Amino acid sequence: MLAGYPLLSLAIWVPICAGVLVLATGSERNAPLARWIALVGALAGFLVTLPLYLRFDATTANMQFVEFMRWIPTYNINYHLGIDGISMPFVLLNSFITVLVVIAGWQVIQTKTSQYMAAFLIMSGLINGVFAALDAMLFYVYFEAMLIPLFLVIGIWGGPRRIYAAVKFFLYTLLGSLLMLVAFIYLYFQSGGSFEILDYYALPLSLPVQILLFLAFFLSFAVKVPMWPVHTWLPDAHVEAPTGGSVVLAAITLKIGAYGFMRFNLPITPDASHYMTGFMVTLSLIAVVYISLVALVQSDMKKLIAYSSISHMGFVTLGIFLFNSMGMEGALVQMISHGFVSAAMFLGIGVMYDRLHSRQISDYGGLVNKMPVFAAFLMLFSMANSGLPGTSGFVGEFMVILAAIKVNFWYAFLAATTLIFGAAYTLWMYKRVVFGEVTNPEVAKLKDINAREFSFLAVLAVLVLAMGLYPRPVTEVMHVTVNNLLAHVAQGKLP
Numbered sequence: 040m041l042a043g044y045p046l047l048s049l050a051i052w053v054p055i056c057a058g059v060l061v062l063a064t065g066s067e068r069n070a071p072l073a074r075w076i077a078l079v080g081a082l083a084g085f086l087v088t089l090p091l092y093l094r095f096d097a098t099t100a101n102m103q104f105v106e107f108m109r110w111i112p113t114y115n116i117n118y119h120l121g122i123d124g125i126s127m128p129f130v131l132l133n134s135f136i137t138v139l140v141v142i143a144g145w146q147v148i149q150t151k152t153s154q155y156m157a158a159f160l161i162m163s164g165l166i167n168g169v170f171a172a173l174d175a176m177l178f179y180v181y182f183e184a185m186l187i188p189l190f191l192v193i194g195i196w197g198g199p200r201r202i203y204a205a206v207k208f209f210l211y212t213l214l215g216s217l218l219m220l221v222a223f224i225y226l227y228f229q230s231g232g233s234f235e236i237l238d239y240y241a242l243p244l245s246l247p248v249q250i251l252l253f254l255a256f257f258l259s260f261a262v263k264v265p266m267w268p269v270h271t272w273l274p275d276a277h278v279e280a281p282t283g284g285s286v287v288l289a290a291i292t293l294k295i296g297a298y299g300f301m302r303f304n305l306p307i308t309p310d311a312s313h314y315m316t317g318f319m320v321t322l323s324l325i326a327v328v329y330i331s332l333v334a335l336v337q338s339d340m341k342k343l344i345a346y347s348s349i350s351h352m353g354f355v356t357l358g359i360f361l362f363n364s365m366g367m368e369g370a371l372v373q374m375i376s377h378g379f380v381s382a383a384m385f386l387g388i389g390v391m392y393d394r395l396h397s398r399q400i401s402d403y404g405g406l407v408n409k410m411p412v413f414a415a416f417l418m419l420f421s422m423a424n425s426g427l428p429g430t431s432g433f434v435g436e437f438m439v440i441l442a443a444i445k446v447n448f449w450y451a452f453l454a455a456t457t458l459i460f461g462a463a464y465t466l467w468m469y470k471r472v473v474f475g476e477v478t479n480p481e482v483a484k485l486k487d488i489n490a491r492e493f494s495f496l497a498v499l500a501v502l503v504l505a506m507g508l509y510p511r512p513v514t515e516v517m518h519v520t521v522n523n524l525l526a527h528v529a530q531g532k533l534p
Contacts, residue, residue, distance in 0.1 A: 046090055046104050047120040050130055050167045054084035054137065058160030061153050070152040074145055077156035081141045084163060085134040091127055097516045100124070100523035102173065102237070110177070115232050119173040124520030125301055125371065126170045128513060129294055132378045133170070136290045137163040139495045140283040143386055146491070147282065147393055148196065155196060159283060162188035169295055175223040175234040179216075182295070186212055189284065189292065197279040204272075204279035211272040215262035219303075222255040226307070240306045240527065249311035256303045257315075263296030264352050267326045277345035278398070282389030285341065289348045289381035294374045297355045301367070301524065305359070309528040312360070319360040324453045326353025331460035335467070340391075340398045343468055344384045347424060350457060351377050357454060358439040361446050362528065367521045368514055369438025375513055376423075376431035376506060383420040383499040387413070390492055391472075394485050400468055405477035409485040414473045416488075416496045421469045423503045425462040431506035 057080020064073040096103060102121030110118045122130060140159050148155045165188070168181035186209060194205035226239050244252070262269045273293075277285050305312050327350055334346035351373065358370030390413060391406070392398055407414040423430035426437075436457065443451035477483050488496065506513060 044090075045106050046087060047106055047122065047130075047167075047171045049087040050084065050091070050134065051120075051164045051171065053087055053164070054080055054134070054160040054167075055164035057081070057084065058157040058164070061157040061160060064153045067150070067152065070149075073153035073156055074141075077141045077160060078138075078145075080160050081134075081138040081163070084160070085131075085138050088131050088134045088167075091122065092131055092516070095124075095127055095516055097124065098519060100520045103127075105173075110174075114176075114234075116176045116234050117174045118177060119235065120168075120171040120177075121173045122171055124517040125524070126298065127516060128371070128375055129170045129291075129298060130167050132294075132375055133163055133166045133291045136287060136378065136382055139382060139386070139498070140286055142491060142495050143286070143389060144281070144283045147389070151195065155192070155281075155283075158188040158192050159287065162192075162287065166291055166295070170298065173236050175226070175236050175239075177234075178236065179220060179223060182216060182219075183213070185292070189288065192284040192287075193276055193280045196281040197284070199279075200275070201279045204275040207272045208276040211262050211265075211269065215269070216259040218255040219259035222252050225252070236302070242307070244308070246310050246314065249308040250314060253304055253308040253311035253315055256299065256308070260296040260299035260304070261322075263299065264293055264356060265296065265349060266322050266353070266356060267330060267349070270326070270330070270349050273349060274342050274345040277348075277385075278339060278341050282385060282392070285345075285385040285389075286382045289345075289385060290378040293348060293352055294378065297352065297359065297370065297374060300356065300359055305524060305528050310531045312528060313362070313531070316360050316362070320357060320450060323353045323357035323360070324450065326350055327357065327454055327457050328460070331457055331464065334464040335460065337464070338400055340388045340400055340468060340472070341385070342398075343400075343464060344381065344388065344424075347384075347461065347464065348377070348381055350461070351381075354436055354439050354454065354457065357450070358435075358442060361439070361442045361450075362525060363442050363445060364518070364521050364525060365438050365445075366442030367525065368517055369435045369442055371435075371517050371521070372431075372438060372506075372510060372513060373435025376435050376503075379499055379502050379506070380420060380423045380430075380432050383416075383496065383503065384424060386495060386499070387417045387420060390488060390496075395479075395481055400471050402479055403472040403482060404475045404479065405482060406473045406485070408477055409482060410487045412493070413488045413496075416500060417473065418469065419500055419503065421465045423507070424465045426458045429504070429507050431503045431510070434507060434510045 061073050061076050105121040108118040165185040172178035190209045330350040337343035355370045358366040423432035426432045
């Protein structure tokens with residue numbers, strides 16, 4: 040709390056209340072009003088998060104902006120919020136992406152407009168709750184509740200196979216997290232009746248117990264990342280989701296899985312985390328290499344970028360389980376960069392889909408002749424997705440590769456192949472879509488991006504370049520927290 044203002048509660052409840060207000064606009068004839076309320080609500084939700092960064096104390100690893108209130112005293116469940124250098128950047132990223140999603144869907148969504156906008160606003164608040172919760176049951180409530188708006192977005196506004204994709208997404212993520220609930224209940228009794236997450240960090244747990252708890256959390260968060268082999272729901276969800284759904288899915292929800300590893304697996308089960316390092320590194324490298332090869336053979340642009348996301352998130356889990364500060368900070372930087380770049384790529388594909396109603400690479404070609412401004416933006420984002428130096432996509436990957444060299448040369452060698460494969464599948468797609476002669480008569484009719492589309496692409500372009508050229512404003516807020524976490528994990532709990 041800052042000067043009497045509950046900033047974290049505002050970050051959670053401002054977008055949720057705005058979403059409820061948007062729902063109250065009702066029928067389709069009030070769609071213009073719903074859009075404006077949604078935009079104001081999203082902007083307000085983002086503005087209330089800015090003091091979290093501006094007033095953040097980067098010299099301490101303690102939780103900041105803490106709020107505490109009794110919620111269910113009988114079971115010692117509390118409304119307890121706080122953020123540190125790991126969680127704070129994601130609250131800002133989530134609130135910022137919500138603004139872009141509202142702007143991106145401004146003209147595109149013509150049916151059930153108020154429900155569409157409300158779903159994203161409510162989901163934004165719930166996701167902020169995930170990153171801010173310091174009570175295990177409060178975390179679990181937010182963690183599960185955020186699935187509902189995304190399930191509805193995919194199932195109502197998605198493509199022809201939207202019901203299949205929505206149900207598959209929901210079942211994978213819901214079933215995976217049931218073991219996390221079991222782990223919380225076990226830790227509740229072990230800690231003498233506490234659901235406080237920070238209390239679990241000090242519990243003396245034997246290695247067998249830690250391994251079981253690690254696996255319970257792993258199954259929940261690995262599905263969310265998603266790690267190989269529990270990744271198959273993601274391409275289906277991306278392909279069928281509307282553009283806004285794909286943006287939030289890639290830019291925000293995937294990060295919750297990696298955040299869970301850092302908030303739960305590492306500090307609660309430090310010895311098991313070291314014991315399972317080989318397992319986690321192997322799965323991460325399979326994601327980096329194998330999924331990149333899968334992306335190479337895709338003919339659907341959305342599916343290609345979906346597989347690209349899985350490969351990039353493999354870099355994140357690799358960085359986390361290298362157990363050095365450069366690797367973990369690289370993982371965090373990669374997550375934030377991927378939030379910008381994946382959002383930009385899916386928004387770019389959405390711009391094309393809105394005009395041609397096709398995601399097939401073969402239906403395009405010669406786009407630069409008709410949409411030169413858009414082609415320039417798409418080139419920048421494609422280069423960032425390939426890890427070009429000077430863009431945000433390079434910084435995190437380079438840090439993780441450097442960290443991997445300190446541990447094992449072959450880890451770094453295999454991880455570095457993503458710079459080759461990433462360039463191969465991304466630039467192959469760009470070449471076929473943008474360059475060459477116009478062969479499709481429908482492409483010949485296309486017009487370049489309008490002011491609304493230019494606005495959200497330009498903002499993302501600035502952020503991608505700014506973070507690529509000067510990442511310090513991001514890395515400095517996480518440095519102390521990361522070092523504190525690594526010190527805790529190195530100390531372990533076994534004698």
